[in-house]
Amino acid sequence: MTEFELKFQVPRERAASVEAALQRGAVERTRLRARYFDTADAALARHCLVLRLRQEGRHLVQAAKGPGGRGFDRLEHEMPLAQHADTPDISLHADHPVGKLLRRALDEASSPLQPVFETDIVRHSRVLKAAGTSVEIALDQGRIRAGDASLPVLELEFELKEGNPATLVELAQRWCEQHGLWLDPLSKSAAAWRLADGVQQAPAVQAEAVQPQDSAQALLAAILDAGLAQVLGNARELAAGNGGDEHVHQLRVGLRRVRTALRELGAWAPPGAIAQDLGDALHEVFGVLGEHRDRSTLLPKLRAELEAVGAPLAGWDAPLPDVAAVVRSTDFQLPLLRLVALVQELHAGASGGLKGARKDARARLHKLHRKTLRDGRKFRALAAPQRHQVRKRLKRLRYLSELVRPLFDGKAVDRYVASLKQLQDALGAYQDAAAGRQMFAQHATEDGRAWFAAGWLTAREEELAADCERACRKTSGDVQPFWT
Structure with missing residues (x-):
């Protein structure tokens, strides 16, 4: 059995x-007391598997x-056990796909199964039925325990029992709007492993390669x-107050x-299927994240450079901005849920087949490639908005x-992307100077000393614009399009 559920x-x-x-x-009230099992070397967790006994x-x-x-x-498979059972029996899952994954993981393990953590949850659940779709809504309250450490649980789950996933998402959207819920892809077992390992801040989630x-x-x-997994993995850390600059x-x-996928593909x-305003809704949050990046990462770097030249306001x-509040807001959560529904659809x-996709991708890549390098070769003559473009x-x-990449020769794609790095770095340096100049110019309305930094960065912008033009000319001569 495959389950589809959203947890908030x-x-x-x-x-x-x-x-x-x-x-x-x-509403049905049930107490759920569970023990989760794994090996000492976490063989199941490494394979994203969960094995539990639950009362x-x-x-x-x-x-x-x-x-x-x-x-x-x-994938989920459940089997009833006798009340006296104390350890799991993986043979009960032998005929299910998840059983094969369990067997493979345990064959690689260096130690036997043992209890690693437990949960004690009171669940209030209710089943809603409409238009051939059945959804269970469950409010879980309780604690996760790993050794002497514990973590409170206050979650709302929507699980599709039968019917259309889109109906579940629409229902979740309404509850999200009414109660300020935020989507959390981290399972109870994953949260428990973090608790057991003493993890205070999980690593930022990077993009995973898309398979053919x-x-x-x-x-x-x-x-x-894949994009949604990267977005949600980092958004949940920021929403929970555990994220840092790398998560931003x-x-x-990810955004x-x-x-890019919504616009180009x-x-x-x-x-x-794709609403015209979906990309715009995500763009608003993207802007706040950019402001956070400029102030938390770029500004300290600029302050050090200003201090080196004896400029005022180096401190x-x-x-x-309150990134956690922005990520938890319904203005961000609702577009994420729309993306979830779109992926399911x-x-x-x-x-x-893929023939039409390759043809379309070639045309779009060629157009972007041509416009980018054409305008980049005359970068100094462009106005600021065109440079940003x-x-x-x-x-x-x-x-x-x-x-x-799955549509073409992967190595050729990698060489092409690598050949863009010098131009990307040059444009990034220019953009940092432009963003810094804007920050100090805005602050100058409150403190006139900021005009020195704004002017200094304006001069640097023009120097860096020349670097961008040279980098673009070099890239134009070196780059080898992979789609031709």
Whole structure:
């Protein structure tokens, strides 16, 4: 069995309202006490597998879970056990796909299974049925324990029992709007492992390579799926207050990848599947993340350079935007849920071949390549908005090249992307000077001493503009398009 479910964190101050909303129908209360098993060297966790024994009221149930192959789908297999059972029996899953994954992981393990952590949860659940779709909504409250450490749980889950995933997403959107929920892809078992290992801040989630697919629609689904995983992995750390500058950076990268796919490859989706405003909704959060990056990473670097030349205001520190609040807001959560629904729709309807996709990708790559290098070769003569456009086009060209890599010779794609690095670095340095100049010019309305830094950076902009033009001319001569 493959399950589709979405899990949300419930703000502590909204717990009562969520529970009251759940109580408007027939609610079942169940105490769930579970023990999770793994080997001393975490063989199951390394393979993203979960094996648990859970007391569900009067029943003892053994469950095995594993990757479902895409997005929010998970392999799951449950079997009832006798009440006296104390250890899991993996042979019960032998005829299920997750059982084969368990066997393979344990064959590589260096130690036997043992209990590693436990959960004690009170679940209030209710099943909603509409238009042939059945969704279970479950409010989980309790604790995760690993040794002497513990972690509170306050989550709301939406699990598809039968029917259309889009109906589940629409339902989740309404609850998200009403109660300020935020989407959390981290499972209880993954949270427990962090607790057991004493992890205070998880590493930022980087982009994963997209695997080849057999149709344009399936490839678009895989591209968006991978982008969504990167976005959600970093967004949840920021929303939980555990993220840092690298999480902000990787969230921006993930959003760029998703927005590039929506803009450049949206024609691969069925007509009307991608709403025109979806990319714009993500762009608003992208802007706040950019402001955070400029103030937390760029500004300290500029301050050091200003101090070296004896400039005033070398100690000025601009306040950071509240990234956690922005990520938790419904203005960001709702577009994420729309992306989840889109990916599910694309996966469900994927068919056809790749010939048309290659032709379309070639045309788009050629157009971006030509426009970027044409304008870049006259960079100094361009006005500031046109210079910014060159950098944005180069970013799209790079990300599009990486996204469509499964359609072409991978090594040729990698060489092409690498050949853009010098131009990317030059444009990045120019953009940093421009962003710094804007920050100090804005601050100069409050403190006139900031005009020195603004003027100093304006002069640097023109020096760096010349570097951009030279880098573009060199790139034009060296780069070898992979799509021809």
